[in-house]
Amino acid sequence: MNLNQVDLIVDKYQEKRTALISILHDVQDRYKYLPDEALKMVASRLRMDINEIYGVATFYKSFTLTPQGKHSITLCLGTACHVRGGPKVLRELKGLLHIEPGQTTADRQFSLNVVNCLGVCAVGPVMMVDRKFYGEMTPIRAKKIIEKLNNKRRGVKS
Amino acid sequence: MRRVNSVKDLEKWKNDILSKQKHHEMIVSVCGGTGCQAYGCQKVKSAFQKELTQHAMRERVALKVTGCPGFCEKGPLVTIYPQYIFYQKVKPEDVPGIISETIQNGRKVEHLLFEDSEAHRKITSFQEIPFYRSQVRLLLSRNDLIDPTRIEDYIAVGGYQSWAKALFQMKPTEIIEEIKASGLRGRGGAGYPTGKKWEDCKNEPSGTKYVICNCDEGDPGAFMDRALMEGNPHSVLEGMLIGAYAIGANEGFIYVRHEYPLAHKNAEIAIQQARKAGLLGKNILGSGFDFDVEITKGGGAFVCGESTALIASIEGRVGEPRSKQIRTVKQGLWGKPTNLNNVETWANVPLIIEKGSKWFSSIGTEKSKGTKIFSLVGQVKNTGLVEVPMGITLKEIIFDIGGGQQNGKRIKAVQTGGPSGGCIPASLFDLPVDFESLSQVGSMMGSGGMIVMDEGTCMVDVAKYFVHFLQEESCGKCLPCREGLKRMGEILDNIAEGKGNEESLSLLEELAEVVADTSLCGLGKTASNPVLSALRYFKPEFEAHIHQKKCPAGVCTPLIKYSISETDCTGCGACAKICPTQAIKGEKKQSHLILAEICSKCGSCKDVCKANAVMVQ
Numbered sequence: 001m002n003l004n005q006v007d008l009i010v011d012k013y014q015e016k017r018t019a020l021i022s023i024l025h026d027v028q029d030r031y032k033y034l035p036d037e038a039l040k041m042v043a044s045r046l047r048m049d050i051n052e053i054y055g056v057a058t059f060y061k062s063f064t065l066t067p068q069g070k071h072s073i074t075l076c077l078g079t080a081c082h083v084r085g086g087p088k089v090l091r092e093l094k095g096l097l098h099i100e101p102g103q104t105t106a107d108r109q110f111s112l113n114v115v116n117c118l119g120v121c122a123v124g125p126v127m128m129v130d131r132k133f134y135g136e137m138t139p140i141r142a143k144k145i146i147e148k149l150n151n152k153r154r155g156v157k158s
Numbered sequence: 159m160r161r162v163n164s165v166k167d168l169e170k171w172k173n174d175i176l177s178k179q180k181h182h183e184m185i186v187s188v189c190g191g192t193g194c195q196a197y198g199c200q201k202v203k204s205a206f207q208k209e210l211t212q213h214a215m216r217e218r219v220a221l222k223v224t225g226c227p228g229f230c231e232k233g234p235l236v237t238i239y240p241q242y243i244f245y246q247k248v249k250p251e252d253v254p255g256i257i258s259e260t261i262q263n264g265r266k267v268e269h270l271l272f273e274d275s276e277a278h279r280k281i282t283s284f285q286e287i288p289f290y291r292s293q294v295r296l297l298l299s300r301n302d303l304i305d306p307t308r309i310e311d312y313i314a315v316g317g318y319q320s321w322a323k324a325l326f327q328m329k330p331t332e333i334i335e336e337i338k339a340s341g342l343r344g345r346g347g348a349g350y351p352t353g354k355k356w357e358d359c360k361n362e363p364s365g366t367k368y369v370i371c372n373c374d375e376g377d378p379g380a381f382m383d384r385a386l387m388e389g390n391p392h393s394v395l396e397g398m399l400i401g402a403y404a405i406g407a408n409e410g411f412i413y414v415r416h417e418y419p420l421a422h423k424n425a426e427i428a429i430q431q432a433r434k435a436g437l438l439g440k441n442i443l444g445s446g447f448d449f450d451v452e453i454t455k456g457g458g459a460f461v462c463g464e465s466t467a468l469i470a471s472i473e474g475r476v477g478e479p480r481s482k483q484i485r486t487v488k489q490g491l492w493g494k495p496t497n498l499n500n501v502e503t504w505a506n507v508p509l510i511i512e513k514g515s516k517w518f519s520s521i522g523t524e525k526s527k528g529t530k531i532f533s534l535v536g537q538v539k540n541t542g543l544v545e546v547p548m549g550i551t552l553k554e555i556i557f558d559i560g561g562g563q564q565n566g567k568r569i570k571a572v573q574t575g576g577p578s579g580g581c582i583p584a585s586l587f588d589l590p591v592d593f594e595s596l597s598q599v600g601s602m603m604g605s606g607g608m609i610v611m612d613e614g615t616c617m618v619d620v621a622k623y624f625v626h627f628l629q630e631e632s633c634g635k636c637l638p639c640r641e642g643l644k645r646m647g648e649i650l651d652n653i654a655e656g657k658g659n660e661e662s663l664s665l666l667e668e669l670a671e672v673v674a675d676t677s678l679c680g681l682g683k684t685a686s687n688p689v690l691s692a693l694r695y696f697k698p699e700f701e702a703h704i705h706q707k708k709c710p711a712g713v714c715t716p717l718i719k720y721s722i723s724e725t726d727c728t729g730c731g732a733c734a735k736i737c738p739t740q741a742i743k744g745e746k747k748q749s750h751l752i753l754a755e756i757c758s759k760c761g762s763c764k765d766v767c768k769a770n771a772v773m774v775q
Contacts, residue, residue: 022454080609082620
């Protein structure tokens with residue numbers, strides 16, 4: 001893995017320890033997750049204990065230590081989405097992808113994540129697919145979106 | 159970008175922008191908020207761009223992508239000025255029609271207007287729509303006029319004038335007195351008097367002080383801070399500038415949730431533009447006062463909405479709160495006096511400085527002044543952001559503005575205050591909405607989430623939802639919150655699965671009280687509210703789960719059964735086709751049957767059934 005970018009990111013924040021969370025965000029934006037080697041490098045550059053870095057990286061939900069799939073599926077289960085049927089959508093997604101939230105499919109195509117609120121409550125249940133928001137989600141619509149992404153990969157015209 | 163070095167420069171800049179805007183005969187404003195994005199507003203914007211260019215109208219007609227006007231349910235929203243024609247649910251294919259009819263010929267496109275279903279009439283202007291009629295939009299009113307990525311738009315509507323007034327016409331103590339007199343209280347939830355907080359921070363002897371804007375809107379179901387930060391970030395910056403000057407701080411931070419990418423982006427653009435314009439940075443407007451702002455991104459931890467945890471997070475540490483015996487106004491960020499306010503609180507400040515404390519305090523109730531933005535969501539007809547004067551009743555918000563029930567099911571409760579609040583039953587809907595009244599009935603104002611629940615919502619499930627939410631978000635530092643919530647969750651799981659017994663409720667209540675009394679920070683102290691309020695007002699629902707092993711709302715899957723009404727089923731086969739476990743059998747045009755042993759109770763059959771023949775028991 002090419003870790004040159006990590007160096008540049010730490011440089012950008014002038015090796016400031018207080019910028020740790022921002023540094024981790026930037027590393028994750030670049031690699032889609034926090035690779036072990038990158039964390040070790042951040043630790044040595046900031047002259048911090050690696051345990052401290054892990055502490056922060058595992059405390060905050062936005063960080064992930066495992067490689068992510070090609071498509072990220074994020075389902076909102078905030079209160080408004082919950083009462084409007086979010087859990088039913090989650091059940092459908094789990095069944096379709098055969099994974100639990102926080103996991104990635106074996107073929108590395110999909111990562112499923114659940115968040116507590118995306119702040120798009122008025123149009124809930126809300127699902128975010130590769131940073132694009134979809135409102136008024138139902139199990140049926142969710143299934144169609146996954147099928148479309150799958151078909152695209154296989155080159156099937158939908 | 160122009161750089162302004164004095165109040166005179168600022169005034170001149172404003173006048174220049176206004177005279178330039180005169181060339182535009184019309185403005186097409188497309189909502190670019192996250193809600194409308196979920197409905198595809200970007201394509202609508204591109205369609206307008208293309209059509210206006212094709213018709214060579216870009217000179218005469220301005221196209222603006224604005225912040226959220228609030229009526230997210232009806233998105234994508236398009237407003238045409240100066241006629242104030244409000245179009246809803248606009249699709250890209252509607253755009254040529256809007257150009258040829260409205261822009262070129264001044265006629266309305268009927269099918270895009272809002273229809274008042276009760277009065278059976280189309281409404282042109284949004285001020286007449288029932289959703290907007292009872293609102294008092296002080297903070298949100300500029301959202302639909304401003305392109306948040308253009309500082310010029312904010313300057314044109316009088317932006318940064320309050321800042322200039324505070325800086326050159328008022329002493330710091332006068333500003334604080336004005337905020338105190340206005341009665342403004344913190345909009346993040348607790349309702350602490352803002353002026354008092356500023357004064358305490360100002361009176362600290364330390365030389366270095368900080369101001370922080372809390373945009374870590376973690377309450378699920380609340381999104382007013384997102385709308386303000388996305389739609390009008392300069393108003394928040396202006397509030398922070400005034401506060402920093404009054405307190406004597408030269409550095410500020412905006413802590414934005416990681417889940418709000420657009421709010422983060424627009425705040426970043428606003429800061430850069432304000433810096434370039436000389437409204438932020440060194441020697442602002444030639445006054446000798448320095449102030450700059452940095453953005454910190456959150457990491458998706460609910461507890462970081464708590465001030466001491468948020469500060470730990472800005473310092474780059476794990477977001478664990480500390481005991482508040484020494485308040486953050488004394489020792490906050492890096493041990494220095496720090497004044498932290500919520501986005502909506504900061505956005506109120508320029509208005510108070512502009513129009514005066516007397517004007518502000520004339521709105522609202524005796525102890526709760528001004529307006530409050532609520533996110534009205536859940537099972538209600540009109541969902542979106544509503545800004546109302548404090549003291550308005552829940553009934554007015556839910557029925558007059560919200561339009562009442564959504565799916566023909568009776569509304570039974572409203573949840574306010576997020577995971578720290580509680581469910582208020584419909585019998586108390588005459589309650590005026592202010593800080594004190596909501597606390598009295600076992601809920602709280604919170605940051606302004608208002609989630610309406612109808613008969614299809616199970617209160618055991620809601621209590622369970624919040625306890626699991628908080629259990630997951632508990633930082634784990636103190637035992638009552640970490641362990642207590644886990645046990646409460648187990649008891650509620652048991653009840654929802656029909657395994658509850660006589661002792662479950664008393665044990666749950668006892669635990670809830672211990673967690674509330676002994677937790678370290680606000681998260682644990684208020685964590686019992688959703689459970690205690692549900693038990694207070696909806697005990698029969700809990701008892702039905704325990705004694706009759708039934709879920710009256712038909713939500714808790716272990717206790718429900720799906721079946722098909724023989725008389726209503728038309729035999730269309732839609733349910734059998736959608737069923738993921740092939741649990742539905744039946745011949746075409748004959749009544750269908752659900753095989754209970756294979757049914758996964760996903761509810762898909764109920765969703766697709768046009769004859770309403772699927773029953774839940």
